[in-house]
Amino acid sequence: MMKNYILLNENAIYYECGFSCDNVIYFKLENDAFYITDARYTIEAKEFAKNCSVIESSNLIEDAKIILKKNKIKRLIFDPNDFKLSFYQKLKKNLKTEFIPKENFSKLKRIIKSDEEIKLLKKASKIGKSGFKELANFIKVNGSKQSENFLHFKAIEKLSSFGNYDLSFDPIVAINKNAAKPHALPTNKKLKLNDILLVDAGVKYKRYCSDRTCTSSVDFENFSFKREQIFKKRKYQKIYDIVLKAQLEAISKARSGMKASKVDKIARDYITKAGYGKYFVHSTGHGVGLDIHEFPNINSKSEVIIEDNMVFTIEPGIYLPNEFGVRIEDSVVMENGRAIIL
Amino acid sequence: MMKNYILLNENAIYYECGFSCDNVIYFKLENDAFYITDARYTIEAKEFAKNCSVIESSNLIEDAKIILKKNKIKRLIFDPNDFKLSFYQKLKKNLKTEFIPKENFSKLKRIIKSDEEIKLLKKASKIGKSGFKELANFIKVNGSKQSENFLHFKAIEKLSSFGNYDLSFDPIVAINKNAAKPHALPTNKKLKLNDILLVDAGVKYKRYCSDRTCTSSVDFENFSFKREQIFKKRKYQKIYDIVLKAQLEAISKARSGMKASKVDKIARDYITKAGYGKYFVHSTGHGVGLDIHEFPNINSKSEVIIEDNMVFTIEPGIYLPNEFGVRIEDSVVMENGRAIIL
Numbered sequence: 240m241m242k243n244y245i246l247l248n249e250n251a252i253y254y255e256c257g258f259s260c261d262n263v264i265y266f267k268l269e270n271d272a273f274y275i276t277d278a279r280y281t282i283e284a285k286e287f288a289k290n291c292s293v294i295e296s297s298n299l300i301e302d303a304k305i306i307l308k309k310n311k312i313k314r315l316i317f318d319p320n321d322f323k324l325s326f327y328q329k330l331k332k333n334l335k336t337e338f339i340p341k342e343n344f345s346k347l348k349r350i351i352k353s354d355e356e357i358k359l360l361k362k363a364s365k366i367g368k369s370g371f372k373e374l375a376n377f378i379k380v381n382g383s384k385q386s387e388n389f390l391h392f393k394a395i396e397k398l399s400s401f402g403n404y405d406l407s408f409d410p411i412v413a414i415n416k417n418a419a420k421p422h423a424l425p426t427n428k429k430l431k432l433n434d435i436l437l438v439d440a441g442v443k444y445k446r447y448c449s450d451r452t453c454t455s456s457v458d459f460e461n462f463s464f465k466r467e468q469i470f471k472k473r474k475y476q477k478i479y480d481i482v483l484k485a486q487l488e489a490i491s492k493a494r495s496g497m498k499a500s501k502v503d504k505i506a507r508d509y510i511t512k513a514g515y516g517k518y519f520v521h522s523t524g525h526g527v528g529l530d531i532h533e534f535p536n537i538n539s540k541s542e543v544i545i546e547d548n549m550v551f552t553i554e555p556g557i558y559l560p561n562e563f564g565v566r567i568e569d570s571v572v573m574e575n576g577r578a579i580i581l
Numbered sequence: 582m583m584k585n586y587i588l589l590n591e592n593a594i595y596y597e598c599g600f601s602c603d604n605v606i607y608f609k610l611e612n613d614a615f616y617i618t619d620a621r622y623t624i625e626a627k628e629f630a631k632n633c634s635v636i637e638s639s640n641l642i643e644d645a646k647i648i649l650k651k652n653k654i655k656r657l658i659f660d661p662n663d664f665k666l667s668f669y670q671k672l673k674k675n676l677k678t679e680f681i682p683k684e685n686f687s688k689l690k691r692i693i694k695s696d697e698e699i700k701l702l703k704k705a706s707k708i709g710k711s712g713f714k715e716l717a718n719f720i721k722v723n724g725s726k727q728s729e730n731f732l733h734f735k736a737i738e739k740l741s742s743f744g745n746y747d748l749s750f751d752p753i754v755a756i757n758k759n760a761a762k763p764h765a766l767p768t769n770k771k772l773k774l775n776d777i778l779l780v781d782a783g784v785k786y787k788r789y790c791s792d793r794t795c796t797s798s799v800d801f802e803n804f805s806f807k808r809e810q811i812f813k814k815r816k817y818q819k820i821y822d823i824v825l826k827a828q829l830e831a832i833s834k835a836r837s838g839m840k841a842s843k844v845d846k847i848a849r850d851y852i853t854k855a856g857y858g859k860y861f862v863h864s865t866g867h868g869v870g871l872d873i874h875e876f877p878n879i880n881s882k883s884e885v886i887i888e889d890n891m892v893f894t895i896e897p898g899i900y901l902p903n904e905f906g907v908r909i910e911d912s913v914v915m916e917n918g919r920a921i922i923l
Contacts, residue, residue: 279762324669325661325684342667392744395737402734402767420621425744 407441
């Protein structure tokens with residue numbers, strides 16, 4: 240029963256009413272919803288925020304208190320992950336309302352995507368893929384001796400299509416041993432023939448995120464972000480093939496009705512049997528939607544049952560410290576019981 | 582007396598020990614300091630974090646509790662603005678330590694910059710200015726009919742020097758009536774002859790921020806971000822000249838020993854006397870350092886006394902809704918009692 244709740248997170252509020260901004264308190268109360276924001280945003284809020292009253296405020300917390308008092312709200316659900324302590328203390332002060340913490344309650348609501356949301360996620364993935372293609376074309380012609388910093392900038396340029404799209408997150412561009420760090424920051428290291436290059440990037444389309452990671456052999460003539468990669472170094476090829484097989488297994492065997500932990504286990508078992516289990520240091524995937532990290536978590540502990548219309552990543556990896564790393568990631572949607580790559 | 586305190590903010594921790602990362606709890610206790618982080622960061626932390634013990638942890642909150650218990654810490658200062666409610670509740674649970682909230686205590690420590698910090702801030706401003714120059718050169722040759730989105734991307738490209746520098750914040754690039762919004766987001770609006778263009782951007786050098794805003798007349802042949810601007814539209818020129826005069830007055834009359842509110846008043850009075858006081862909708866400036874917004878605040882209420890080695894922006898503006906906006910901003914350092922533009 241979620242009769243009365245408060246939201247502060249932009250994506251959570253957008254999901255509720257179709258509009259958001261960076262200074263808003265949103266209430267869903269028994270019979271009403273309120274969108275409290277400042278004068279900069281009220282005109283657009285009145286136009287786009289659906290099924291709620293827009294309140295223009297120069298002191299959001301005070302006006303929020305007034306609404307809670309006026310509506311005699313006894314219990315209010317909130318997400319403690321979205322609340323700064325200072326905000327919480329100011330809001331609670333002198334109020335009789337009991338605040339009920341429920342972590343991630345908005346993300347839990349969003350775990351099953353609507354058909355309309357899946358369309359947007361597919362479109363985001365399509366735009367993301369064409370950005371990867373543009374980046375590959377750049378690397379083919381001009382990639383030699385470029386630094387990770389510069390290639391990171393080029394990833395932003397190509398994925399965002401020169402600023403036309405927002406990115407889902409700051410891209411990861413990592414060469415050789417930097418790719419052994421799952422969240423590497425770019426450096427001045429330069430790209431050269433026969434290196435291994437990892438790129439993890441995504442874009443937003445109408446606020447919905449794409450997310451993809453490619454690991455590639457640096458053969459400038461034939462450079463691509465395709466699955467088929469031929470490495471000169473045998474060890475690169477060996478590890479790449481293990482990760483690729485693990486990923487394809489997880490994608491092809493994932494089923495609606497299966498526990499999320501089972502999807503993780505499929506990828507993890509393959510890598511473990513190949514002898515590299517301890518180098519697969521993160522979970523197999525995560526939900527994707529308005530936020531880049533949503534539910535379901537695809538990890539060894541997740542009891543969530545996979546269902547049709549869930550969207551999540553499948554991204555096993557092997558990271559050999561001080562040598563190199565491989566991660567291969569696609570976002571998938573569950574359709575008719577099976578995982579389809581977006 | 583700040584005997585025992587906890588820090589979570591990356592810049593606050595960097596200021597303390599010369600190193601930071603995105604997953605750390607830092608304690609300064611009576612005789613010791615502790616840098617608790619996970620395995621990804623311990624090697625670098627041990628190399629770069631000064632005057633503290635680095636603790637490798639797979640559960641930072643639990644290890645933080647152990648340290649507080651072992652050291653029998655009775656009172657611990659913290660900044661409630663840096664604490665998520667969920668983190669605070671987990672950390673406090675089953676601890677006898679009393680948590681003493683002190684908002685912004687780290688920023689207050691950082692209000693006077695060292696000579697070394699001022700050198701870095703000067704260097705950041707120099708890099709920022711050369712980025713503005715590169716952007717002006719681009720606009721001269723190729724700016725016509727480019728969208729705000731694209732120019733925003735070009736601002737990132739030029740300021741960051743193709744990814745070599747991090748930006749202080751997401752740049753603002755706004756044409757005509759979009760410039761009337763102090764925090765405009767870029768749109769598809771295209772740049773054309775005789776427009777008015779506002780660009781607010783900065784870069785980081787060794788983590789220290791630059792911050793500058795230029796408003797320019799779009800005369801492609803002579804385009805520049807210099808102070809001297811000649812507008813075809815008389816109203817643009819009139820408002821521009823008022824803002825420029827207000828800014829120069831505030832810079833030339835600011836003195837060490839003066840209240841920050843007085844610096845605000847100098848700029849605000851000039852604009853008010855010219856008849857546009859109600860369109861100067863924000864404060865005159867803010868401190869700049871590791872964070873883009875530090876102390877002192879330069880606003881009508883700030884009782885802070887300006888001192889040598891403070892660094893802050895002076896950025897009056899006039900915003901005429903649905904028409905256009907002008908803001909002119911420089912970062913200054915107080916030296917020998919006067920404000921010097923960085």
